[in-house]
Amino acid sequence: MSEPEVVRFDFEDGIGVITVDYPPVNALGPGVREGIIAAVEKGNADPNVKAMVLLGAGRSFIAGADIRQFGTKRPVFKKTSVEVLDDATKPTVAAIHGFALGGGLEHALACHFRIAVPTAKVGLPEVLIGILPGGGGTQRLPRLIGPKAAMEMIVTGRHVPADEAKTMGIVDAITPGTNLRAEAIAYAKAVIAEKRPLSRVRDRKADASAEPGMFDAMRKSIARKARNQKAPYHCIACVEAAVSQPFDEGIATERRLFSELENADEAKALRYAFFAEREVAKVPGAPKDFKPGKIKTAAVVGAGTMGGGIAMSFADFGIPVKVLEVSRDVLEKGMQRVRDNYATSVKRGSLKQSEMDERLKRFTPVERYEDIADCDVVIEAVFERIDVKKDVFAKLEAVMKPGALLLSNSSAINTDIMAGMTTRPGNVAGAHFFAPANVMKLFEVVVGSKTSVETIVRTMQVGRDIGKISALAGTCDGFAANRSRAPFQTEMMLMLEEGALPEQIDKVMVDFGYPIGPFAVSDLSGLDIGYDTRKRRAAENPNFRKLPVPDRLVEMGRKGQKSGAGWYRYEKGDRTPHPDEVVKSVIADVARELGIEQRQFTDDEILKRLLFASVNETCKILEEGKCLRASDMDVMWLHGFGFPRYRGGLMFWADGIGVKEVYRQIEEWHQRYGARWKPAALLKELAESGTSFREAKPKVPMFTV
Numbered sequence: 001m002s003e004p005e006v007v008r009f010d011f012e013d014g015i016g017v018i019t020v021d022y023p024p025v026n027a028l029g030p031g032v033r034e035g036i037i038a039a040v041e042k043g044n045a046d047p048n049v050k051a052m053v054l055l056g057a058g059r060s061f062i063a064g065a066d067i068r069q070f071g072t073k074r075p076v077f078k079k080t081s082v083e084v085l086d087d088a089t090k091p092t093v094a095a096i097h098g099f100a101l102g103g104g105l106e107h108a109l110a111c112h113f114r115i116a117v118p119t120a121k122v123g124l125p126e127v128l129i130g131i132l133p134g135g136g137g138t139q140r141l142p143r144l145i146g147p148k149a150a151m152e153m154i155v156t157g158r159h160v161p162a163d164e165a166k167t168m169g170i171v172d173a174i175t176p177g178t179n180l181r182a183e184a185i186a187y188a189k190a191v192i193a194e195k196r197p198l199s200r201v202r203d204r205k206a207d208a209s210a211e212p213g214m215f216d217a218m219r220k221s222i223a224r225k226a227r228n229q230k231a232p233y234h235c236i237a238c239v240e241a242a243v244s245q246p247f248d249e250g251i252a253t254e255r256r257l258f259s260e261l262e263n264a265d266e267a268k269a270l271r272y273a274f275f276a277e278r279e280v281a282k283v284p285g286a287p288k289d290f291k292p293g294k295i296k297t298a299a300v301v302g303a304g305t306m307g308g309g310i311a312m313s314f315a316d317f318g319i320p321v322k323v324l325e326v327s328r329d330v331l332e333k334g335m336q337r338v339r340d341n342y343a344t345s346v347k348r349g350s351l352k353q354s355e356m357d358e359r360l361k362r363f364t365p366v367e368r369y370e371d372i373a374d375c376d377v378v379i380e381a382v383f384e385r386i387d388v389k390k391d392v393f394a395k396l397e398a399v400m401k402p403g404a405l406l407l408s409n410s411s412a413i414n415t416d417i418m419a420g421m422t423t424r425p426g427n428v429a430g431a432h433f434f435a436p437a438n439v440m441k442l443f444e445v446v447v448g449s450k451t452s453v454e455t456i457v458r459t460m461q462v463g464r465d466i467g468k469i470s471a472l473a474g475t476c477d478g479f480a481a482n483r484s485r486a487p488f489q490t491e492m493m494l495m496l497e498e499g500a501l502p503e504q505i506d507k508v509m510v511d512f513g514y515p516i517g518p519f520a521v522s523d524l525s526g527l528d529i530g531y532d533t534r535k536r537r538a539a540e541n542p543n544f545r546k547l548p549v550p551d552r553l554v555e556m557g558r559k560g561q562k563s564g565a566g567w568y569r570y571e572k573g574d575r576t577p578h579p580d581e582v583v584k585s586v587i588a589d590v591a592r593e594l595g596i597e598q599r600q601f602t603d604d605e606i607l608k609r610l611l612f613a614s615v616n617e618t619c620k621i622l623e624e625g626k627c628l629r630a631s632d633m634d635v636m637w638l639h640g641f642g643f644p645r646y647r648g649g650l651m652f653w654a655d656g657i658g659v660k661e662v663y664r665q666i667e668e669w670h671q672r673y674g675a676r677w678k679p680a681a682l683l684k685e686l687a688e689s690g691t692s693f694r695e696a697k698p699k700v701p702m703f704t705v
Contacts, residue, residue, distance in 0.1 A: 007035025009042050014192075015185045016043035016052040016090075025063035026056040028103045036081040036107070044089050051188040052088065054111060055095040055180060061120070062104030067129060067271060071263050082135045085110035091191045091198060095184035096120045097177055101159070105170075106135035109144065112198050114170065115187050116162040117177030122170055125157035127231045129274055130267030130646060134258040138238035139250040142206040145169045148214050150206075151239040155218060155232050206242045215240050228513055229646050231261055265656070269648030273638060276631035276649065280471045281464070283457055284628065290454060292461040295405075299324060299372035300379050301392055303334025303365075306409060307381035309437030312338060313466045315362040316438065322364045322372050331365050338363065341438070369399045377405040377462055379431050384532070386413055393421035393428075405458055407431035408446075411482055412533065415448035415475040426452035429459045432479060434640045435525060442640035443468035446479050447703050456703070469639050474626035474702045477537075481636040484621055484650075487613035489530070490676070492518055493547045495609060497591050499598030502567045503579045508606045513644025518610075519567040520577050521642075523560035527553055527567075545676065548590045553583070608665060615654045615693070616666050619680035625700035630693045651693040663687035 006029070010017040018039040020026045036054070043049045056062055085092055085107060094100070094108035096116040105122050108114050116122070124133045124141065132138060133154065142150040145168045153160060165171045175183040208214060218236055226232040234257040241253040261267050296319070300311045303325040314321040325331035342359065345351035364371075372378055378400060380392045389408060396406050406428045408418045419425035430446025443463030447456055456472065463470030473480035492505055506517020522530070531554045538544045553566065560566035561575060568577030591598050618633050627633055634649020647653045654662050663683050670677040686696060 005035070006031045007039055009039040011046075011049065012185060013189075014048065014050040015188045016046070016049040017181065017185070018043070018052060018054045019057050020055070020062055021057035023058055025060045025099070026058060026104070027063055027066040029066040029069075032062075033077070033081040034075075037077070037079070037084045040081075040084045040088055040092075049090060050192050051091040051093065053093045053095055053181075053184040053188050054085070054107065055184055056098065058098075060098030060104075061094070061096040061100040062107055063099045064102030064104050064125075067274060070129070070131065070271060071268065080135065082106055082110045086136075086200060086202060088112070088198075091188060091196070093184055093188045093191065095175075095180050095187075096122065096162075096171065097180055099123075099159070102126055102133065102137075103135050106133060106137045106140070109137065109140040109201050112200065113172050113187070113191060113196075115173045115175045115184060116165060116171045117180060118162050118174055119177070120162040120165075121159040122162075122165050123157065123159040124154050125159070127155060127235055128157040128270065130229070130231045130264065130270040131261045132231060132235045132238055132254070132258055134254065134262075136202075136251055136254065138235065138254050139242045139247055140201045141170075142239050142242040143204040143247075144201050147206050147208045147239050147243050148211060150242075151214070151218055151236060154235045154239060155222065202247045206239075208243045225515075227511075228644070229266055230264065231266060234258075234261060266646045269646055269652060272631075272648045272652050273634070273645055276635050276652075277469060279629065280469065280632045280635045281460065283453070283460060283472065286453055286457050290457060292454075292458040294465055295319065295376040295462060297375045298322070298377050298379070299375040300381055301372075301396075302381035303331050303337075304381065305337065306433065306435060306437055308334050308338045308341070309435070309439075310379055310381055310409065310433055311363065312341065312359075312438035313433070313468070315359045317466045318362070319466070320362045320364065322366050322375060324366050324369065324372055326367060328367060331367060335363065335365055369395045373399040374401055375404060377407060379407045379409055380418070381409040381433075384410060384413065386417060389413060389418055390421050393418045397422040397424070403427070405429070405455060405462065407459060407462075409433055410446075412478050414477075415446050416450070419448045419450055425450035427455055429455050430473075430475065430479065431459060431462070432473075432481070434481075440640065441467070441469050442481065442636055443470045444473050444479055444481050444636065444640070445470055446473050446475050448475050451703065453703065469635060471632050471636050472628055472702065474624070476621075476624070476626050480621050480627040480633065481640045483626070484614050484618045484633060484636070485641060487617045487676070488610045489518070490545065490547070491609045491613045493549055494545075495601060495606065496549050496587050497594060497596050497598075498601070499591075500601045500606060501579070501587070502583065504601070505606055505610075508603045509610070511603070512607060513647060514642055516642070522550075523566035523568055523570075523577065526560045526562060528559045548594075549587055552586055552590065556586075558582075609669075611650065611653070612662060612666055612669075613677075614650060615662055616677070616680050616683055618651060619683040619686070619693075619696070622696050623680060623682040623699045625698040625702045628698065628702060630696050655693050659683070659691070659693060660687045 006022045008019045020032060022029050022032050043052045092111040094111040094114045097120050100108050100122045105124055124137045126133050149168055162174055166174050215236055222232050238254045238257055241250040298314045298319050299322040300307045301324045303323050311321045311323050342356040346353050346356050378396060382388050382392055408430050411432055415430045419428035428448055429451045432444035432446055434440035434442050445459045460470040478486055502519035506519050509517045527550055538546055557563060558565045561570055564570050569580040621627050630651040634651050637643040637650045638645055663679055666677055666679045
């Protein structure tokens with residue numbers, strides 16, 4: 001059986017039609033570039049072909065390069081497919097639907113004309129995987145729309161909708177898209193009839209004379225966000241080259257800087273993260289013929305900060321949501337909080353007033369459980385108390401329709417406890433949102449001992465339907481994400497007792513790449529949240545290591561930004577954290593009472609004490625089958641805790657240090673600090689066998705099919 005043809009050339013009424021057909025999204029995979037080259041050469045050589053159209057079959061034009069090819073040896077062409085399009089002797093029209101991203105847009109830019117359907121999006125998002133557009137995008141786009149607009153697109157990697165692309169000048173016309181092939185052929189015929197000149201983008205000039213300081217201004221504006229990264233700065237340098245160098249020299253600059261990035265640690269980590277986010281969606285053993293339907297109605301029990309944020313997550317994606325509170329006063333306060341959150345977005349310009357109005361129409365406040373009985377999914381988001389949650393699930397059991405998903409937003413409580421209140425434990429799972437729920441991307445799906453595989457698949461789909469990244473976890477105290485993070489939080493507190501200060505630890509983590517330090521985060525979320533959890537764990541475990549410094553601060557009324565003081569001091573109306581002598585005094589008092597001699601810490605020790613503690617715990621989580629893959633944990637850290645994406649994730653970063661070195665250091669701290677640093681059995685096994693963290697497998701299954 002012959003290989004399917006990935007690029008077809010057809011002839012219709014004087015127009016050569018080049019169709020890329022490389023499912024599912026027409027990435028520039030093996031044979032696509034070769035096929036485009038052959039098709040353009042065929043059209044150039046045929047006197048009956050007066051113009052050519054380039055379009056994509058299926059759901060996209062060309063969605064970009066095949067990312068799996070980066071970092072590998074690729075075919076070398078005498079002329080690339082972009083250059084062949086650039087040199088076409090007959091008018092070429094790119095007809096864009098779906099996405100024209102990266103190499104896809106670069107191919108479109110090499111055509112003489114571009115049309116797009118209203119729903120199309122274009123962009124050069126290579127910076128998001130640690131590289132830059134390597135097919136002439138940094139040289140053509142500035143010449144087409146101006147260097148400032150092009151630089152903003154390239155440095156941010158954002159997707160530009162068709163109407164904006166038309167305004168910017170990226171596309172020449174918007175076409176209905178009811179029959180794109182016919183519309184593109186008609187456009188090509190009009191080009192011929194009107195004898196429009198073959199204007200190549202490469203022959204235009206990119207002019208920055210009106211704003212010569214734009215490049216330095218862009219470097220300054222990204223300095224914090226792009227900390228430790230090369231790709232954004234290389235993107236700026238390439239656009240600068242488009243202004244200062246002839247086209248061919250600019251292309252040479254682009255290729256040189258691209259080659260510097262392609263195999264750098266930054267790009268490897270970002271490619272890893274890209275694929276990890278796709279792997280995390282896979283549910284092993286899921287029935288291949290089971291297709292979870294899109295939910296049509298949702299309900300949230302609890303109108304507090306978390307419940308309101310969860311409800312917003314549904315409304316933001318067009319899903320009607322009922323918000324249940326048994327108190328009219330609490331319900332109204334919750335809805336007002338939702339309205340205020342949307343109003344803030346409108347004020348900032350990130351949401352239109354009309355969009356806010358439409359989203360609010362999707363909310364239905366209710367006070368009776370019977371009012372949510374017909375919803376497809378209900379998420380409990382009440383206080384983190386077992387008795388309260390059990391009561392909610394008993395009431396849900398009594399009213400919810402058969403087949404409804406019964407989900408709990410607990411951050412630590414065993415899912416089986418809630419499932420035990422129903423006669424349908426197979427329909428119960430955890431749905432752990434991270435705060436703020438309408439913003440954070442991570443959606444931890446927690447599998448109980450009786451959760452059915454169909455419920456797992458459906459709940460994973462719920463997360464994706466509301467724009468989240470769904471990741472599976474087994475039920476245990478803290479589940480996978482928070483459990484893996486707990487040792488990090490413990491070590492940061494214990495290092496205070498040993499002599500470190502909040503501002504030093506925060507600086508180390510910000511320098512590492514976190515957007516904000518862990519103590520500043522604690523002030524933002526509230527010190528009292530962890531206080532309640534520690535009290536519960538101390539009551540359950542007589543050997544639990546208490547943390548007197550944060551406990552004492554909470555008992556002093558220092559709960560973070562909401563009280564004006566926590567780990568830092570805050571001025572009225574200002575969220576800037578200021579180091580506080582009161583905190584230093586509390587730390588010194590606790591250390592003295594515990595008989596701990598304080599000392600100086602290096603930045604390297606702080607970093608490794610925090611992260612190695614969580615690496616060790618992650619090995620235990622894997623060992624127990626509470627997560628499926630090390631890469632899943634990386635995704636959780638990227639989207640739940642702000643781990644710097646260009647470092648790949650916690651376990652990917654640890655692999656860069658080496659499993660043997662991680663084990664050696666943890667064993668050393670085990671000897672120094674005792675039981676909390678005992679190496680996980682899986683960590684020891686990996687170190688002795690020379691196996692990477694990424695290759696680690698659970699010792700027991702999370703669930704059985």
